[in-house]
Amino acid sequence: MPEKPKVTFYWCASCGGCEESVVDLAENILDVVAAVDIVMWPVAMDFKKKDVEAMEDKSILVSMINGAIRTSEQEEMAKLMRRKSQLVIAYGSCAHLGGIPGLANQFQREEILQYIFEESPSTVNPQKTRPERKVMTNGNAVTLPNFFNVVRALDQVIDVDYYLPGCPPTPKLLKQALDALLSGNLPEKGTVLAPDIALCDECPKKDTKPSDLKFTEFKRPHLVQIDSATCLLAQGIVCMGPATRGGCEGVCISGNMPCTGCFGPTSRVKDQGAKILSALASQVEAKDEKGIDATLATIPDPVGTFYRYGLPISLLRRKNF
Amino acid sequence: MHNYEQKEAVRIGFYICHCGHNIASIVDVKAVAEYVKSLPGVVVSCEYKYMCSDPGQELIQKDIHEHSLNRIIVASCSPLLHEHTFRTAVEKGGLNPYYFQMVNIREDVSWVHTDAKAATEKSKDLARAAVQRVFHHKALETKHVKIHPDVLIVGGGIAGIHAALTLANSGKKVFLVERQPTIGGHMAMFDKTFPTLDCAACILTPKMSQVKNHPNITLWTYSEVTKVDGYVGNYKITIKRKPRYINEELCVGCMDCIEKCVYKEGKTPDEFNVGLSKRKPVYIPFPQATPQIVLIDPEACIEFKSGRCKKTCVEACDRKAIDFNQKEEMKEIEVGTIILATGYHTFDAKRVPFYGYGKYPNVYTSLEVERLVNASGPTGGELILRDGRHPKTVGIIHCVGSRDKNTNRWCSRTCCMYSLKLAHLLKEHTEAEVYNFYIDIRAAGKSYEEFYDKLLDENVHFIRGRVAEVSDWAVRSSEEGKLIIRAEDTMIGIVRRIPVDMVVLAVGMEPQSDSQDVRRLFNISCSTEGFFLERHPKLAPVDTFTDGIFIAGACQGPKDIPDSVAQAGAAAAQALTLIDTGEIELEPNTAFVVQDDCSGCRTCLTICPYNAISRDEAKQKAFINEALCKGCGTCVAACPSGAIKQNLFEDEMIFSEINGLLENTPVVCC
Known part of the structure; x- marks a missing residue:
């Protein structure tokens, strides 16, 4: 039996709705699972970064990445998925356009951190403690990713082959996209996988x-x-x-x-x-x-x-x- | 984002013009040409002394053949001046003219900058923008539209009348629209005309009745243009015909109704006599009014105010022409060309309070005096002052509301001459002593200086100096009961006090108070003072910046009768040229809806200023009539899904141009 094409779902700065939309395929998800090997899907399956790193470059058919790029970790993961995948699909509005998280671009990084950790109505933080990028515990260094000043859409960080629009994309469009991918009947690179009319x-x-x-x-x-x-x-x-x-x-x-x-x-x-x-x-x-x-x-x-x-x-x- | 496919390799020829010293004295043209040579796609880049000259144009044509160029850029003057020249040159070279792009480095660079280095860098930026733009240029086809042979003339003064008759006599149909109840304009109010002393009415009224009776002229008085749609050759005009409350078909102008009106005497200031007499609610402006039809003023008529009039006028009219229920009527017409001859407004003398107009009864404006000395005027031509006296001395003050920083800076051109004429007429009517207070006598015109000489022989006094004030403050017994004109006599260097019985203010000419509204209605321009702006002050004096719309007479600037008539003839000739050419070439910079891309959202439908967009209900898509489209780009900007494109202004072109302008390193965009 020939090896099934490998697929990943990854999320960056997003709400999780895009993950839900995959499940919204309902019974069609069984056909998907039957046709492909999902080799990374943090929300549903226990694969680690090192598992992907261990794969050969371009060994994954397609990575569907949702969410905008807000942190250095997301950027690093996006670049890793890009290296390992033949195709990358920006999945959902945040990856496609920057999305709701992108509205934060009206403010500077410092304004955001100050509001979140000091000023928001639900915060009690008289010492004005902020998370440290690097903390030593028991001789081990624990690090947090860098929080960028700007939220970016996926194609502002890595090369993107297709876009599946929507907040979240509808099951119908996802189904059509998967069918096209599996049949190899692909449109021109850079296409948004939806009609081009208002x-x-x-x-x-x-x-x-x-x-x-x-x-x-x-x-x-x-x-x-x-x-x-x-x-x-x-x-x-x-x-x-x-x-x-x-x-x-x-x-x-x-x-x-x-x-x-x-x-x-x-x-x-x-x-x-x-x-x-x-x-x-x-x-x-x-x-x-x-x-x-x-x-x-x-x-x-x-x-x-x-x-x-x-x-x-x-x-x-x-x-x- | 774009997937722009290049069908053939772009081969650009770039030419930078010295324009003699105009450009080359500031911009280092050699350096710009050298720089452009390094840009992608550029095959030829050179400088030349005069690109618009024949050898300059031939250079382009030769290079097109020798280097297989398919894009041409000329960096020189404003496209307004030579875009057409170069497009034609490119076309002669065998290339579609719309592969040409012009860069303005004269008006936009050399004429406005003094720093040669910065100007050279700016020229490079502008050139780079054009180079990146022309990659996206396409071959376009010029469209032709037919010129509707009918003409609209707005304003029935002497200019409008002359233009109408000229066109009508050549067989063209003319619509003459006049706001007042009669045509004739200011000229009909004048007594005699300078310098020949012809009776104004005697030479004008025959032309007025010719207008009325001409089979090719539709005369609509008491009417106003309310809407102008369309474009050169195909204007759609809406005209409001105000109700006269008289059936124009039935009224023969017998004026029995006026005589039988319940008002025995008029109570309303008579507009035609500038308020010097009173008229009844039912009236005719003056005996030779054209058309000779009465009208009712609803502001003054008892029937309109209370509904309880005995309506003796109705009884008097055996033709049953009176119709109190008449409503305003909208007329729609189609014409190909328009002549605006909307005239002028006389300066309001109250704006110069120290001359006493409105304060001293015996201070008159020149227009009032025209009526006073007129045989059909309020006094039958007898010069009786407001206080009942006959004047023995008269002072005429020139330049009231002209050549004055506090009011209007311009010379009204006619006041010197009509003041001389009035001086002559006043002397003739009253044998009074007449003083003219002037700054300069401007008698530039055929037989005008001779007329001035004649007045000097008639013992009219001329005092050179601006009048300081007119008052009734007598300091000597000889001044008692008189108006005293205080003025410096610059000829003898003293301040003089001249007591007179009557003061005449030679008021200047101003734009009509609604000239800005009219300008907007017809989409033309005004110069700063408000007169309509000609396309070129010397070489296109009756054209406007809107094709197919011409101007004549004092709406363009102060003018006397011969000049107004000459302009009216010129405007008629310009209209005739267009009509007889039959069609006009249109810029192909029109917008179009890409049918597959249109979502049918209707956003564009109502915003088009030219009504060029309609909706195909079957397909549920918008459609642009390219003959109606003027290429303003409003719909292109408003289309929310980018389904409307505009030739010569496609997004790729504009964004490439912007990118080219802003990038310091050359990058072919998109």
Whole structure:
């Protein structure tokens, strides 16, 4: 019996939802397990770094890495997986775009550590103790990885072959990706494994979107009795759908929640946040500066709204480590 | 991120122009050419004294053949000046003209910098940006659009009238739109014209009735343009026709209704007589008004105010032309070209309070005097002052609201001459002593200086000096009951006090108060003072920066009648040129929707200023009419999924250009 292709799942700065999404394959996971050897999956299986190090370079068919790169350990592991794998897939929004952890790029490393260890409401730390990078116990050195100043998407650290978008990717897209990998029927390197058209194309509420939205204010979803039959933008709710790659089949929108942009932009757009801003701002009803300001002031967190997943790869990205 | 595939190797020819000393005196052109030679893709890089000259253009063509060049960059002046020249040269060389890129190192570099070293480095940066950009250039096709033969003329003063008749006589259909109830403009209010002393009405009213009766002219008075869509050759215009409350088809201008109006006397200041007389609520601006149709002023009419009028006017009208329920009407027309002849506004003399206008009844503006001396004016041409007297001495103060840092800096060009004319008319009507207070007499025009000489012979007094003030403060008994003009007489070097019965303020010409709104409506520019801006002050005086829109008369700057008429003729000729050419070449810098990429989100549909975008409901995708697209890029920026592209401005081109500009080391981007 020929050797089965080797596959790894690895996680970096992420919430664990991507791991869940693998399990969401449900009974299809049995086919996957039957077809491949999983040689690394920290959340589910007990393989160590040294096991991977012991493998020959390029002996793994594919590594699916989720999460952004925030620490030196994640960078080291990503580079190791890259060396040992023929293909690397950036799995999920954080690996693809930088993700929610990437919003931390609005702050400096020191601001973050100070808040977490000294200022956050749930912290009691009068001595202002901070974790040490290196601690000696019983003559042994225990080290912590370096916490970088900048959160990066996976392809800002290692070469990435494909991207599986989503927070998390849907089982359907994962299934399609695995089928393509196992059949060897692969698209061009660098492809995002989802349709290259905005979500409106497949949105169930598409027909009810008016041509001119005439925004007078932007409403947050919890403040509106949402009409499930009507386009959310028409109800004054910021929906990232027009600027977001489709492929999720509108799961959030079907649940009366607006698209928050987790699939990232289409291949033609360099900056998803700038694009949706440009689109929405051009449909603000007020034409005078005061009125425009008043309308825009109803968005309490513009970066978190328009760059929720993509800040590290946007044109606003920070370059200093 | 991009997967840009190069079909053939890019071979760039780069040419840097000395522009005589214009560029070469600041920019080290040899060093720039040498540097560009080292950039990827560059096959030829050289400098030349005048790239726009025939030998310069031939150099490009020769190199295209000898070195198989497929991209050409010229670093020289502004694209506005010579982009067309070089594109044509490139085309003659057998290459698609849109493989050409221009770098402006004159207006953007040599003319604005003094540091030669930094200017040279900046030129290198700009050249590198262009080199990286042209990698992404594509062959494009020029489009042609038909010119609609009809013309819109806005403003029915002498300029608008002359342009309308010129075009109509050549067989073109003209829509003449006038805001007032009658055409004629300021000229209709004048008494005589300088220097020939022709009666203004006698030479104007025949032209007015020609307009009214011309089969090729549609005259809409009491109407305003409210919306302008489209582009050269194909403008869609919306015109608001304000209600006159008179059926224009039925009214014959018999004016029986005016006579029978319940008001025996007029109570409303008469606009045509600049408030010197009163008119009734139902009125006609003046006897020769064109069209000869009355109108009702709802602000003054009892029926509109209370609904309880006896409506004697209705009874008087045997043609049943009065219609109190008339509503404003919107007309939509299509034209290919537009002439703006919206005229001017006279300076408000109250802005110079020390001349006493509005304070002393016997201080008049020049326009008021035009009406006072006019046989059809409020006094039948008899010069009676507001206090009932006949003036024995008159002072005319020149340059009121002109050549003055506190009001308007410009010379209004007409005031000297009309002041001389008024001096003559006042003398003729009253035999009064007339004093002219002037800074300089500007009589530059055919027979103008001779007219001035004639006035000198008529014993009109000329005092050279700016008037300090007009007051009624008498210090001598001879000044009692008079207005005293205090002015320095610079000829004899003393301050003089001249007591007069009447003061005439020669008010200057200003842009119309809504010229900025009109400018925006028609998408043209204004110069700083607010007059419409011509495309070139010398070589394109009636063109604007918007193709197909021309300007004539005083809306472009102060002008007398002959100059306005000449400009109107020129504007008509420019419109005719376009119409008779039949079509115009359009820049192919238009936007297009990549159908497969469009999610049908509708964002672009309403933001297009030219209404070029529509939605294919069957396919649920947006579609851009490239003939309507002006290449403004609004939709390209707004399309949230990058499904709209613009020729000559594709993302790859722009980002490569930016990268090229910002990188100190040459890197071929993307």
